[in-house]
Amino acid sequence: MAYTGTPQPLTVHPRRPNAPPALPEARVTGADPLLLGSAVGPVRAAELDAAFHELREALAGRRIIDVNSTMNGGGVAEMLHRLQRYSRGAGLDAHWFTMRGDPAFFALTKQLHHFLHGADASGPPIDRAGAEHYAAVCEANAHALLDVVRPGDVVTLHDPQAAGLVPHLRRAGARVVWRCHVGADDQNLHTARAWAFLRPWLETADAYVFSREQYVPGWLAGRRVAVIRPSIDPLSAKNRPLEPSAAAAILSRIGLRAPADGDGDGPPIYRRGDGSVGRVRRDPTCLCSASPPPADAPLVVQVSRWDPLKDMAGVLTSFAEAGGSLDGVHLALVGPDVSGVTDDPEGGRVFAECAALWHRLPDRVRTRAHLACLPMADTEENAVIVNALQCSAAAVTQKSLAEGFGLTVTEAMWKGRPVVASAVGGIRDQIEHGVHGILLDDPRDGVSFAAQTSSLVGDHRLAGALGAGARRRVRENFLDDRQLLQQTSLYQNVARV
Ligand code: UDP
Numbered sequence: 028m029a030y031t032g033t034p035q036p037l038t039v040h041p042r043r044p045n046a047p048p049a050l051p052e053a054r055v056t057g058a059d060p061l062l063l064g065s066a067v068g069p070v071r072a073a074e075l076d077a078a079f080h081e082l083r084e085a086l087a088g089r090r091i092i093d094v095n096s097t098m099n100g101g102g103v104a105e106m107l108h109r110l111q112r113y114s115r116g117a118g119l120d121a122h123w124f125t126m127r128g129d130p131a132f133f134a135l136t137k138q139l140h141h142f143l144h145g146a147d148a149s150g151p152p153i154d155r156a157g158a159e160h161y162a163a164v165c166e167a168n169a170h171a172l173l174d175v176v177r178p179g180d181v182v183t184l185h186d187p188q189a190a191g192l193v194p195h196l197r198r199a200g201a202r203v204v205w206r207c208h209v210g211a212d213d214q215n216l217h218t219a220r221a222w223a224f225l226r227p228w229l230e231t232a233d234a235y236v237f238s239r240e241q242y243v244p245g246w247l248a249g250r251r252v253a254v255i256r257p258s259i260d261p262l263s264a265k266n267r268p269l270e271p272s273a274a275a276a277i278l279s280r281i282g283l284r285a286p287a288d289g290d291g292d293g294p295p296i297y298r299r300g301d302g303s304v305g306r307v308r309r310d311p312t313c314l315c316s317a318s319p320p321p322a323d324a325p326l327v328v329q330v331s332r333w334d335p336l337k338d339m340a341g342v343l344t345s346f347a348e349a350g351g352s353l354d355g356v357h358l359a360l361v362g363p364d365v366s367g368v369t370d371d372p373e374g375g376r377v378f379a380e381c382a383a384l385w386h387r388l389p390d391r392v393r394t395r396a397h398l399a400c401l402p403m404a405d406t407e408e409n410a411v412i413v414n415a416l417q418c419s420a421a422a423v424t425q426k427s428l429a430e431g432f433g434l435t436v437t438e439a440m441w442k443g444r445p446v447v448a449s450a451v452g453g454i455r456d457q458i459e460h461g462v463h464g465i466l467l468d469d470p471r472d473g474v475s476f477a478a479q480t481s482s483l484v485g486d487h488r489l490a491g492a493l494g495a496g497a498r499r500r501v502r503e504n505f506l507d508d509r510q511l512l513q514q515t516s517l518y519q520n521v522a523r524v
Contacts, residue, residue: 049171049175050124050126050127056112057117060075060079060113063506065262067502078515079113079515081515085523086522089181090177091122092175093123093124094126099406101332101370101371102208106434124175127164128164131160132161132188133188133369135153139225141336144210144429145211145212147217166191179522181518181522183204183205184204184205184206185208187225197233202521204517206237206255209431210238211429212452218244234251235252236253236255239254251521255513256504257432257434259505259506260507263410264300264410266414268418269418272292277307277412278415278416278419279295281311281399283319283359283399284326285322287322294306299407307411309408311402312400312401313364315398316398319397320395320397324356325356325357325422327358328416329424331427333362334374335377335428336427337362339398340381340384341476343358343388344384345477349480353477353484359420360397360399361398361401363403364402365400367402367403417435420444421484422445422484423436424446425449426449427451428470429451430451432456436464437457440494440505441498445491446463447480447483448465457505459500465479
């Protein structure tokens with residue numbers, strides 16, 4: 028039942044006179060969901076195709092709209108690219124807008140993000156003026172959206188940034204879903220602060236989506252709540268198989284691997300989503316590295332936003348303090364360009380702290396540690412660099428102090444890499460300790476982090492077994508067809524409200 032109609036054109040909306048400037052819209056090209064069959068098999072692909080068909084009928088031309096606060100960097104943007112891509116490919120009138128906000132708005136919403144993770148936040152208390160500013164920014168964004176949202180459209184608002192749009196869009200007749208990508212396993216004082224702020228905005232939503240059961244606050248009892256685990260696209264530039272020689276050429280190009288001897292590396296090229304050949308051209312926007320890791324050195328990789336909860340500094344410190352057990356091993360801590368993630372005001376500070384730590388390392392460690400900020404100008408170029416790093420890694424780490432889900436873990440597992448990760452949040456749903464990777468009970472325990480990492484790097488059989496288990500786990504549970512099936516079912520219910 029593949030959709031054979033005309034692909035949806037990118038938005039050309041008639042504008043109201045004197046309407047506020049439109050919100051930025053992501054230009055996502057549709058892809059037929061049946062293409063996923065090459066990774067998930069024809070039966071799963073056909074099931075998804077049928078679900079899209081039913082949703083198309085239920086929507087009868089109404090739109091599916093996502094609203095978040097950044098098009099680049101972080102798991103939400105990563106997922107929306109593909110959920111939109113397959114929705115558009117299935118013939119839905121799907122659109123994705125990003126909010127506008129100023130530094131004060133994003134500082135406040137980043138505090139809410141930390142609170143929802145159950146963590147304290149370093150910013151000033153959220154006072155009345157802050158709350159009024161949040162309300163004003165959300166109202167301005169809602170007004171800009173009212174040009175494109177029609178009664179009956181299904182609008183998903185993501186995370187604390189977009190929560191303040193709920194009442195505005197409900198009043199405009201939209202069906203509103205609020206999706207929260209962060210959470211804490213146990214509710215505490217900080218989560219209570221976040222909910223006290225957010226709840227009045229969220230009361231009228233038609234449905235709520237969380238990544239884990241544990242993240243659902245008690246006050247939502249009796250409401251329409253779905254638990255939908257995030258997922259990855261096996262066909263994207265980030266997750267498609269990459270030949271070792273292509274990965275090596277890409278890492279050499281960006282200075283994270285010494286060039287090969289003799290004939291040298293091939294060109295740093297890859298296949299883009301539209302079938303054309305892409306070439307990695309941009310350098311890291313910041314690089315702390317004495318010299319590139321030798322081609323044959325085992326590489327331990329952590330890819331994350333520069334966020335204190337990802338604990339890049341903790342990884343660097345435990346690597347430095349590991350003594351001889353990690354001799355010969357190189358570490359790459361890699362994140363996005365700190366100016367590229369518009370809704371994350373902490374990136375610059377966290378990277379600067381890591382860079383300062385790196386400068387203070389003794390020579391014997393500093394020569395084996397590498398920090399890189401990847402350019403974000405071209406999403407596919409960024410993605411293929413992350414792919415090259417993950418698939419070349421002897422071990423991938425995710426030493427997060429809290430984690431909504433942890434797509435970087437899923438991505439590494441899909442590539443069959445052995446993962447050492449903290450037993451926090453959604454990482455616990457992905458990895459069963461000793462079967463699909465290694466879980467660390469205490470995310471702050473740098474000593475056992477280094478010990479587990481070195482044991483994985485030194486034990487190829489264990490690494491191979493965990494990597495194989497990890498790939499199976501992702502294929503069964505965390506590829507996009509699974510998430511899209513749940514999402515289409517929720518949207519059908521919401522569309523019928
Ligand atoms: N990511 C990326 N480029 C970078 C750093 C991160 O594309 O330079 C991606 C990463 O591959 C993953 C996402 O950002 O897909 C991070 O998602 P995750 O769920 O791990 O964490 P979040 O940032 O949402 O807290």
